[in-house]
Structure formats: C-alpha cells, structure tokens
Amino acid sequence: xxxxxxxxxxxxxxxxxxxxxxxxxxxxxxxxxxxxxxxxxxxxxxxxxxxxxxxxxxxxxxxxxxxxxxxxxxxxxxxxxxxxxxxxxxxxxxxxxxxxxxxxxxxxx
Numbered sequence: 503x504x505x506x507x508x509x510x511x512x513x514x515x516x517x518x519x520x521x522x523x524x525x526x527x528x529x530x531x532x533x534x535x536x537x538x539x540x541x542x543x544x545x546x547x548x549x550x551x552x553x554x555x556x557x558x559x560x561x562x563x564x565x566x567x568x569x570x571x572x573x574x575x576x577x578x579x580x581x582x583x584x585x586x587x588x589x590x591x592x593x594x595x596x597x598x599x600x601x602x603x604x605x606x607x608x609x610x611x
Contacts, residue, residue, distance in 0.1 A: 516546065516549065519542070519546050520546075522574065522577075525574070529572035529574075529575060530572055530573075531570045531571060531572055532570070532571075532572075532573065533568040533569070533570060534568055534569055534570070534571045534572075534573045534576055535566075535568050536562075536566055536568075536569060536576065537562045537563075537564075537566055539573065539576045539577050539580055540560060540562060540580055541560065541562075542577065543577055543580045543581050543584055544558050544560060544584065546581075547581070547584055547585070547588075553588060556588055558584070
C-alpha cells in the first residue's frame with residue numbers, strides 16, 4: 503500500500519510540474535535560484551523516456567546568487583536548453599554523458 507501512495511504522490515508532483523510549465527501567466531519578477539530551477543527541470547525531464555539513456559550531471563555553483571526573473575520563464579529557458587542538448591542523443595542508441603554546468607563568470611577588470 504505504501505508503494506501505491508508513494509507512486510501516486512510522485513505522479514501528482516510530475517503533473518503539477520507539467521501544469522506549471524503550461525500555464526500562461528503575466529511575468530512576475532522575483533528572486534529566483536537558478537540552481538533550484540535547473541534541478542527542478544532536470545528532475546522533470548530525467549523521468550521521461552527520451553532521457554532514459556542520457557546521464558545529466560549538474561555542476562552547479564553553490565554561491566550563485568539569486569536573480570530577479572520570472573521563475574516560470576526561467577524554467578522554460580532551461581527546459582529548452584536541456585531538450586536541445588538531448589535532441590542529437592535521441593537519434594542514436596547511446597549518447598554518453600551530458601553535463602549541465604552553471605558557474606558565475608569572472609568579471610573582467
């Protein structure tokens with residue numbers, strides 16, 4: 503019974519994520535953690551059949567500051583980037599390792 507409840511909750515979380523992506527809302531800027539946005543997107547797509555043979559590893563900067571942005575729009579940007587990166591891999595049996603890396607750029611003086 504616990505397995506059924508756990509899987510139902512997992513499905514609920516996936517559907518909520520998909521509905522959040524699909525909603526058309528007026529952009530609302532707020533402090534957004536890019537690391538959390540990336541983790542959410544990778545968690546969402548990692549369960550899809552097209553990503554079964556793709557290993558996405560994240561090397562996220564721990565000290566990355568929050569940015570003022572619309573969280574839903576940032577999710578869409580990251581989702582598009584991940585889908586575009588995986589597109590060539592869906593045409594071959596095994597694509598190998600994919601990396602998602604975000605680091606703060608060094609400022610030039």
